[in-house]
Amino acid sequence: MNNPLIIALVVESVIVVVMFAVLCWLVRGQLKLKNDYQALNDIVQGNSNDIAGLCSAALTVDSRIAAVDSQITATYEQIDDLAAKLAEVEQIDQSSHPYSGDIRKVRSGASVNELMQNSGLSHDEAALLIRLHGSKTQP
Template structure:
């Protein structure tokens, strides 16, 4: 009788020891998991902060791009207006100048005699046009 009680106590003792070892192992594993969880939580928090910063920077860049885009549109309109005004001035300048055709001939290299024959200018008028609008070559 002593023997079966003794065997039962030994089995119970071994079971308690095994349970304590498993409990120790579980506690250690739980602590390691808790530490890993904290590290991962810190990483996720840092990534969230980085994403928030990137979103804020993206919004700032987007507003700057919108501002630059509107400035480009305004400048494009101003350039179109200036081009129209330049074309109008050039058209008025060419049509209102009585000597515009003769000036083009002088710039092309026409001589005094050619101007006198083709345009009906006097010698003095042709010489003046050549002096004013001819090539700037030194004598």
Template structure:
């Protein structure tokens, strides 16, 4: 029984914390929620990767993708590995 009571207390504490966080988020101005989470982040629509993939298939390098497309280096490397240098079956 004591284990069940301890779990119940932890759940009640977690629920209270979650409600507190939800209230703080609800109080934030809408404009603050629309800004990118990372300073200097570039927002791209999901279909924006189509242009990047086309560039990769034309042989554009990782550094060029970072500079010209606003990708992080990790994004550029991943997309290059996924879409570059191999014939598609």
């Protein structure tokens, strides 16, 4: 009788030891998973912080780009306005100006003598036109 009882106790003891070993293995695995989960959670939190920072920076850059874009648009409008004003000034009938043809001749390189002969200007008038409208390299 002792024999089956001892065998049963030994089997139960082996089962208890095996269950204890499995329990220790499971606890160890659970701790490892918990540490892995914490590490991954830290990584995800860091990535979330990085993404939040990038979104904030993107919004700042977007607002700056919008401001620069509006400044560029305003500048283009000013350039268009100035170009229109310049066109208006150029459209004024320059032919009504008594010296417009002579000024064109000076800009194309006419000399004092040529102006005097072709346009009937005095020497002083021709010299003045050349000083005012001639190229800088001309004496």
